[in-house]
Amino acid sequence: MVFEMSGTQKDVRSLANLGETASTSRVLNLGYVYRTHGELPEYTAKPFFANRQMNRALILKHTLRANEQDLFTKPRRTTTKIILPFDPDDLKLGGQSVLVGQVGYDNFLRNIYNTKTIAALPDVEVLRALDELPSLDPFLVREHLGRRGYRPASCYLHITQADIARMIGFANGEIESLVREAFGSAMQQATLKLAGKILANELDNELDPLRMTLRLSSAEFSDGIFSWRGFLYFKWRYTELQGELNKVLNGLATYQPMLTRDKAVLEFLADIRPRLAKRISLAIVSVGRTLAVYDQAYLALTKGHDPGPFRRFLLEGPSLFFELGEHIGILSHISSFWNYRMSRVNRMQRMSAEEYSELLMDYSDSLSALYLEDESTAQSW
Numbered sequence: 001m002v003f004e005m006s007g008t009q010k011d012v013r014s015l016a017n018l019g020e021t022a023s024t025s026r027v028l029n030l031g032y033v034y035r036t037h038g039e040l041p042e043y044t045a046k047p048f049f050a051n052r053q054m055n056r057a058l059i060l061k062h063t064l065r066a067n068e069q070d071l072f073t074k075p076r077r078t079t080t081k082i083i084l085p086f087d088p089d090d091l092k093l094g095g096q097s098v099l100v101g102q103v104g105y106d107n108f109l110r111n112i113y114n115t116k117t118i119a120a121l122p123d124v125e126v127l128r129a130l131d132e133l134p135s136l137d138p139f140l141v142r143e144h145l146g147r148r149g150y151r152p153a154s155c156y157l158h159i160t161q162a163d164i165a166r167m168i169g170f171a172n173g174e175i176e177s178l179v180r181e182a183f184g185s186a187m188q189q190a191t192l193k194l195a196g197k198i199l200a201n202e203l204d205n206e207l208d209p210l211r212m213t214l215r216l217s218s219a220e221f222s223d224g225i226f227s228w229r230g231f232l233y234f235k236w237r238y239t240e241l242q243g244e245l246n247k248v249l250n251g252l253a254t255y256q257p258m259l260t261r262d263k264a265v266l267e268f269l270a271d272i273r274p275r276l277a278k279r280i281s282l283a284i285v286s287v288g289r290t291l292a293v294y295d296q297a298y299l300a301l302t303k304g305h306d307p308g309p310f311r312r313f314l315l316e317g318p319s320l321f322f323e324l325g326e327h328i329g330i331l332s333h334i335s336s337f338w339n340y341r342m343s344r345v346n347r348m349q350r351m352s353a354e355e356y357s358e359l360l361m362d363y364s365d366s367l368s369a370l371y372l373e374d375e376s377t378a379q380s381w
Contacts, residue, residue, distance in 0.1 A: 025135040026333035028059040042153035058083040071102040080131040100131045134322045135329025170236045214311045224314025244335040260353035
């Protein structure tokens with residue numbers, strides 16, 4: 001089954017809003033990349049998807065609703081949605097959409113690629129890789145596809161030089177004590193080089209002392225380093241999100257949309273604002289709790305000279321990786337889309353109460369996929 005966006009006012013507005021902004025951790029906007037970088041030689045030389053229509057699609061991490069669970073043979077919380085606009089230059093016309101792995105997904109791809117078999121299509125492998133990830137953060141997508149041998153042009157997965165510099169600076173601080181433990185104090189100058197290799201997935205013989213300290217095979221070490229790199233990235237994003245999400249929480253408490261006489265809308269806003277703020281705070285606490293698992297294992301290695309916990313972390317980290325990435329991805333999406341909508345509103349006019357309600361409902365739907373513990377813990381943040 002393939003869904004067509006019928007053009008209801010809400011669907012059209014949602015799709016148009018996605019088209020007006022660059023990608024977030026929940027959205028990979030290839031149509032935006034085409035409009036802004038389509039003239040670059042690298043755009044054509046190293047495309048994200050080989051298929052021209054797919055290479056202008058919107059790819060989203062989608063929270064499954066109760067009525068969508070029947071589309072899958074196994075229960076899922078989130079999936080990856082493909083939206084193919086009818087006209088990439090006018091998203092108000094709507095488009096076709098399908099969820100990766102849903103009933104009818106293979107037929108959708110056969111029609112798009114005009115083929116009877118899709119098993120050997122590289123684009124299908126790329127879609128499968130995207131579906132394996134908890135979010136669409138450019139750093140994670142680039143690294144995950146790179147491990148599979150797919151390296152699209154940098155314009156598709158733009159990471160600013162400022163972000164890279166901050167990430168490397170953060171990683172240097174995290175890794176410095178590890179360098180002393182694994183390589184000895186005489187090799188502290190290796191910190192920058194090691195951080196660069198970990199962030200760039202360049203595993204060579206220079207990292208063998210670390211691998212041997214942790215008693216890992218080459219395959220285990222490769223997988224573990226990818227997971228560790230993800231944790232470092234998520235920890236960096238977590239520090240960046242603190243200030244960003246404070247703005248969202250303050251905005252939920254203070255933002256005033258345009259006046260409305262619709263009593264149902266007013267009651268909805270009065271109810272959802274505090275509940276949404278609490279759920280965001282809970283998600284932040286949950287991220288901190290998961291990152292603490294890494295911190296404790298890392299301290300055992302660098303301060304306690306016990307490699308056992310960190311070895312277990314590298315082996316078992318992938319089981320935490322998805323949940324952590326899902327939380328960070330949703331919080332990043334909330335933050336970035338809030339900033340986008342608020343800056344747009346400031347330039348033009350306040351949102352209507354109805355439009356503001358839809359924005360908060362989108363946030364609530366996204367957060368509903370997360371397992372969040374006792375709400376009283378949110379007060380500790």
